[in-house]
Amino acid sequence: MLAQSSQDVRSAGDALVPDQGSDNSQAYLETLQLLERMHRLMLDLVKDEFERLRRNDLTPVQALLLYNLGEAEVTAGELRSRGMYQGSNVSYNLKKLVAMGYVSHERCDMDRRAVRVRLTPAGQEVRDIVRRLFMRHADGLAMSGVLDDPPIELVNLQTRRIERFWTDQIRYIY
Template sequence: MAGGMRAEKSAVGEGLRPAYLQLLHLVERLHRQLLDVIKDELERLGQTDINSVQALLLYNIGEAELTPGELRSRGHYLGSNVSYNLKQLVDKGYIRDVRSDVDRRSKR
């Protein structure tokens, strides 16, 4: 009986797989379109020193103090992608890189 239940679960899971993959594809397309809109707006404003990913990072940071790990957990950023873009934003003066008083290993 347990084997039959597993087979049914598997069939249901297989039925959802195409819809799930299609949803992932649509989310990826939407994200790319958002980055294109941000890029167009940056160009319209003459803001050429940052790219759309960096602008989105700035938006997500806002006035908060966040670690790269917190940014990764809140958004769809890869580790090296976040670190590279944060360094670029620090170098350009958009954000500061300050060590946390609570955890000296952490930078804010």
């Protein structure tokens, strides 16, 4: 964890809140809140799309699992590391998706404890629904100019840097 002077931090209940004078700290905290809200909104967008299509058999998290699985054949651990499944149990959702016929699975030859999963044709259909939804949003954002200032590539670069920092912090703990 980064050390801060007592002048830069004030207590708010159990949380430490950077002082108003620390612009970078304030912007970082705002980014954290935005990331969380955007994730929740993304789940709501997926939910609304499936409700519009009268497909109520999947949760938004399950639909995103199918989307993130894509064309790959991976283990549950690999799938978990690819996406954000806040408050969800990947193994539980994979079992449900197998039972519903969206995912097929088989034991790995090398490690019989591991199970490799891949999309069935029904799972590919769901993946394509989510992909089309995201592409419509990308087109709308591009037309509005939202992705131009700052360029979305620079936003992604900064986000990847934060992701790398967080990953290093987790590795440092263990």
